[in-house]
Amino acid sequence: xxxxxxxxxxxxxxxxxxxxxxxxxxxxxxxxxxxxxxxxxxxxxxxxxxxxxxxxxxxxxxxxxxxxxxxxxxxxxxxxxxxxxxxxxxxxxxxxxxxxxxxxxxxxxxxxxxxxxxxxxxxxxxxxxxxxxxxxxxxxxxxxxxxxxxxxxxxxxxxxxxxxxxxxxxxxxxxxxxxxxxxxxxxxxxxxxxxxxxxxxxxxxxxxxxxxxxxxxxxxxxxxxxxxxxxxxxxxxxxxxxxxxxxxxxxxxxxxxxxxxxxxxxxxxxxxxxxxxxxxxxxxxxxxxxxxxxxxxxxxxxxxxxxxxxxxxxxxxxxxxxxxxxxxxxxxxxxxxxxxxxxxxxxxxxxxxxxxxxxxxxxxxxxxxxxxxxxxxxxxxxxxxxxxxxxxxxxxxxxxxxxxxxxxxxxxxxxxxxxxxxxxxxxxxxxxxxxxxxxxxxxxxxxxxxxxxxxxxxxxxxxxxxxxxxxxxxxxxxxxxxxxxxxxxxxxxxxxxxxxxxxxxxxxxxxxxxxxxxxxxxxxxxxxxxxxxxxxxxxxxxxxxxxxxxxxxxxxxxxxxxxxxxxxxxxxxxxxxxxxxxxxxxxxxxxxxxxxxxxxxxxxxxxxxxxxxxxxxxxxxxxxxxxxxxxxxxxxxxxxxxxxxxxxxxxxxxx
Numbered sequence: 001x002x003x004x005x006x007x008x009x010x011x012x013x014x015x016x017x018x019x020x021x022x023x024x025x026x027x028x029x030x031x032x033x034x035x036x037x038x039x040x041x042x043x044x045x046x047x048x049x050x051x052x053x054x055x056x057x058x059x060x061x062x063x064x065x066x067x068x069x070x071x072x073x074x075x076x077x078x079x080x081x082x083x084x085x086x087x088x089x090x091x092x093x094x095x096x097x098x099x100x101x102x103x104x105x106x107x108x109x110x111x112x113x114x115x116x117x118x119x120x121x122x123x124x125x126x127x128x129x130x131x132x133x134x135x136x137x138x139x140x141x142x143x144x145x146x147x148x149x150x151x152x153x154x155x156x157x158x159x160x161x162x163x164x165x166x167x168x169x170x171x172x173x174x175x176x177x178x179x180x181x182x183x184x185x186x187x188x189x190x191x192x193x194x195x196x197x198x199x200x201x202x203x204x205x206x207x208x209x210x211x212x213x214x215x216x217x218x219x220x221x222x223x224x225x226x227x228x229x230x231x232x233x234x235x236x237x238x239x240x241x242x243x244x245x246x247x248x249x250x251x252x253x254x255x256x257x258x259x260x261x262x263x264x265x266x267x268x269x270x271x272x273x274x275x276x277x278x279x280x281x282x283x284x285x286x287x288x289x290x291x292x293x294x295x296x297x298x299x300x301x302x303x304x305x306x307x308x309x310x311x312x313x314x315x316x317x318x319x320x321x322x323x324x325x326x327x328x329x330x331x332x333x334x335x336x337x338x339x340x341x342x343x344x345x346x347x348x349x350x351x352x353x354x355x356x357x358x359x360x361x362x363x364x365x366x367x368x369x370x371x372x373x374x375x376x377x378x379x380x381x382x383x384x385x386x387x388x389x390x391x392x393x394x395x396x397x398x399x400x401x402x403x404x405x406x407x408x409x410x411x412x413x414x415x416x417x418x419x420x421x422x423x424x425x426x427x428x429x430x431x432x433x434x435x436x437x438x439x440x441x442x443x444x445x446x447x448x449x450x451x452x453x454x455x456x457x458x459x460x461x462x463x464x465x466x467x468x469x470x471x472x473x474x475x476x477x478x479x480x481x482x483x484x485x486x487x488x489x490x491x492x493x494x495x496x497x498x499x500x501x502x503x504x505x506x507x508x509x510x511x512x513x514x515x516x517x518x519x520x521x522x523x524x525x526x527x528x529x530x531x532x533x534x535x536x537x538x539x540x541x542x543x544x545x546x547x548x549x550x551x552x553x554x555x556x557x558x559x560x561x562x563x564x565x566x567x568x569x570x571x572x573x574x575x576x577x578x579x580x581x582x583x584x585x586x587x588x589x590x591x592x593x594x595x596x597x598x599x600x601x602x603x604x605x606x607x608x609x610x611x612x613x614x615x616x617x618x619x620x621x622x623x624x625x626x627x628x629x630x631x632x633x634x635x636x637x638x639x640x641x642x643x644x645x646x647x648x649x650x651x652x653x654x655x
Contacts, residue, residue, distance in 0.1 A: 050318040068441035070302030070323035098135025113159040145573035155179035161217035167198030174201035175553040196278035209285025240357035261357040266339035299325035326439030332362040356397040361427030373415040388428030470535035484517035494525035558583035602649035
């Protein structure tokens with residue numbers, strides 16, 4: 001009313017926009033206030049606090065790079081039983097990562113997130129205990145067998161492979177003893193808010209990288225074409241293959257298109273929305289990606305997440321130290337199949353890459369003129385020798401390298417004849433890659449030093465901002481200083497020279513002022529600094545990161561009746577778990593079944609009809625008639641649940 005009186009109709013419109021913004025921002029909290037308290041009688045279900053940027057690590061080198069560029073936690077594969085077989089790590093390497101991570105209060109998570117068979121249970125438990133002993137703070141698991149192994153002193157995180165897409169599932173997993181639930185990548189912001197309203201468990205959300213088009217842990221398509229299984233860490237990525245789309249009469253509607261291949265996720269512009277929705281950990285996908293990808297993407301998200309945290313009182317970073325990556329990060333110059341926010345704001349079209357499943361890079365220009373082995377660009381950034389470029393040629397993605405530039409022409413290393421108007425993408429930027437390779441990332445912790453004197457001895461206390469401290473002292477047998485002010489200045493100069501250590505000495509103060517200052521040699525001052533910083537490093541390295549192993553709640557009950565085959569029960573311990581929580585009679589998981597004909601090997605909110613302008617929702621003239629996908633001899637029926645906006649891919653066998 002005040003706005004209306006002051007500004008008239010324009011003020012009313014502004015007020016309405018403001019109200020809509022506030023409701024959208026706090027809808028999750030409003031839902032919580034309105035929801036009945038069924039699980040616990042507490043004043044608040046979720047309290048904001050430490051916010052985590054979680055980075056992938058293929059190996060020890062990538063893990064260190066991620067930490068140096070600002071990650072609050074890293075996740076990496078164990079020796080076996082990880083969902084990326086090619087990204088396994090030895091127990092010794094995991095221990096080395098944990099030792100380095102503790103310097104900055106960074107946590108280390110180990111992925112043991114494949115399904116287990118009975119003859120693998122003993123090895124899985126042995127490896128789990130070994131990586132915990134090596135310093136892992138949490139195990140990311142899919143198989144419920146780990147809940148039956150009585151693992152102590154470590155958190156269990158429910159992998160996204162456990163299909164965490166509903167409030168009931170998240171609350172159930174929290175009650176069963178998981179400390180964290182890793183959310184399904186297909187969720188909208190509103191669905192995330194509803195999950196937060198149902199449970200106080202930590203929520204982890206993917207914000208960048210490849211998307212599984214199918215609901216996580218519910219894809220069996222790879223096994224219809226080969227013995228390889230995504231749930232066993234060996235997915236053949238059937239969703240990235242080309243398919244023909246057929247109607248019920250067998251007519252080809254689309255030929256040779258990558259109809260199930262979707263773009264890569266980029267939620268770097270929505271971090272604030274996720275913070276307000278109650279997400280605790282922000283996860284970057286990419287355990288198979290190289291070190292350059294890890295450095296660039298982590299540095300990009302570190303800056304943006306810090307900005308959002310600073311705008312919200314009560315939120316802090318989950319680790320310590322300040323990072324300088326040594327270069328300016330740029331997502332457009334790293335691996336990407338094209339960026340999308342996917343279904344973050346609801347189901348929509350325009351999220352697939354039907355022409356190619358490969359990374360095409362960033363758009364640079366169009367071809368103005370061309371000849372054999374050269375073209376003239378129409379605007380755009382300059383090219384450099386060694387750049388990798390790609391373009392559509394004859395309906396397929398093609399690529400080459402730039403040999404040089406001369407007279408406004410870009411010389412190619414193959415004699416392509418490109419049509420005018422062809423779009424040119426750069427998938428390898430040689431100059432950016434050179435800057436990134438030459439950059440020296442450094443993560444540092446600020447330290448203050450307090451110096452005191454006592455009968456010819458100099459003592460110094462080195463203290464960081466995280467509660468760690470160490471004391472060092474040297475005895476100076478040189479008598480009292482004739483010019484104490486010069487000695488104090490020399491001490492200050494030498495103590496701040498932290499060199500190649502992880503510390504930045506920001507402040508040096510003297511307790512006694514000019515009283516009792518002995519004569520101190522430069523070598524003695526250096527020894528004092530070296531001893532103090534080494535002791536402080538030992539203190540930081542030997543401490544344990546904070547862990548919160550969850551405890552199973554009394555009366556934990558499986559909310560969905562008898563577990564279906566899609567719950568992936570593939571061993572006796574998992575079967576025992578479901579029997580214990582009221583899910584007796586679980587069907588054998590699909591990975592135990594040899595013949596998957598007639599099975600919905602993929603369920604997804606992605607819809608081929610919607611994506612290609614054939615959506616039936618709201619149309620009364622047609623029912624949700626099936627379509628068909630064909631790849632070589634393999635045939636799949638597409639079924640559409642328009643009421644739920646859901647598509648199922650049913651394996652029909654070999655055609």
